[in-house]
Amino acid sequence: MYYYIKGILAQKGDNFVVVDASGVGYMIYTSLGCIEKLPRVGSEVTVYTYLNVREDAMELYGFYSEEERKMFLLLTSVSGVGPKAGLSLLSIASPQTLATAIITGDEKLITRATGVGPKAAKRIILELKDKIDGEELGIDDDGAVLQNGTSDIITDSRAEAMSALVALGYGSQEAKNVLLKLDASLSTEELIKKALTQLM
Numbered sequence: 001m002y003y004y005i006k007g008i009l010a011q012k013g014d015n016f017v018v019v020d021a022s023g024v025g026y027m028i029y030t031s032l033g034c035i036e037k038l039p040r041v042g043s044e045v046t047v048y049t050y051l052n053v054r055e056d057a058m059e060l061y062g063f064y065s066e067e068e069r070k071m072f073l074l075l076t077s078v079s080g081v082g083p084k085a086g087l088s089l090l091s092i093a094s095p096q097t098l099a100t101a102i103i104t105g106d107e108k109l110i111t112r113a114t115g116v117g118p119k120a121a122k123r124i125i126l127e128l129k130d131k132i133d134g135e136e137l138g139i140d141d142d143g144a145v146l147q148n149g150t151s152d153i154i155t156d157s158r159a160e161a162m163s164a165l166v167a168l169g170y171g172s173q174e175a176k177n178v179l180l181k182l183d184a185s186l187s188t189e190e191l192i193k194k195a196l197t198q199l200m
Contacts, residue, residue, distance in 0.1 A: 002060065006046045009038060015087070017062065019047055028062035029083070031090040036171040037064045052083050061087065071095035078127045080120055088113040092163060093172055099132050101159070109159045158184060161191035170199055 005028070007021030016029045017038065028047055038045055047062040048069040061083050063069040068090055075086040075098075089098060092113050101109040102125050110121040158179045165175035178195045186194070 001051045002049045004046050004048045005060075005062075007044070009041050009043050009045045012038070012041060017047065019045060019062075026060060028060045029087060030062040030064075031068070031087045032166075033091055033094065033172050034062060034064040034068065037173065050083075059083070063090075065095075067095045071098055074128055074131060075124065078120075078124050080123060081116070085113065085115045085120070088115050091172070092166060093159075094176060097159070097162075097172075097176065102128050102132055105129075106159065109163070112163045157186065157188045157191055158182075160188040161195060164188070164192050165195055165199070168196075174199070 005019050005021050005026050007019045007026075009017060010020040010025055011018035012035055015032075015035075016027055017035060019026045019028060028049060030047070034047075038047075047064070048066055049063070050061045050069060050072060052059045052061060061072065063072060072083075072086045072090060075081050075089055076083055089110065093101070093109065097109070100106070105125050107118060107121040107125065110116060110124055111118055116124075161179055162172065162175045165179075166172050175195065178198050179191060181198075182191055182194050
């Protein structure tokens with residue numbers, strides 16, 4: 001029903017934003033990554049949305065980009081994966097990183113999301129592996145994330161390091177950008193140390 005909402009960012013919450021569009025304040029549940037990427041309160045924003053209709057409620061879910069929205073719809077098409085789990089997954093990783101995890105069968109990264117256990121992770125990989133449109137999400141045939149025309153493999157150590165940095169309070173996109181500049185052959189601990197040096 002609502003593909004996107006364009007208006008003034010009126011409020012940022014822990015897991016939602018409020019966008020004032022023509023005098024109507026839309027409360028939109030969203031991921032941590034989206035909240036971090038949006039500009040300061042008072043700025044004009046465009047938030048891509050999905051309206052979830054239940055018997056007892058209608059809830060708007062929002063995304064920073066069309067890629068995030070597409071990944072959310074893919075994730076929530078899996079049996080047992082609801083909107084909250086979809087946002088939780090988008091809070092720990094970008095659509096490109098999630099696509100890479102699904103293509104490569106990386107259950108460890110997927111289960112880092114709150115509310116997503118091993119069984120759900122297996123279902124996500126099994127049901128979505130052949131549905132992921134790699135080119136559309138910026139993934140090449142080898143499961144690499146395309147960054148500015150180059151391919152950077154998201155290794156297990158990088159994924160673990162990114163999860164640790166997010167847990168320390170850094171944004172997932174910020175952490176990923178730093179980690180992709182570091183040597184992929186480094187151990188998780190070494191990656192975290194070097195990333196923290198740059199982030200601080």
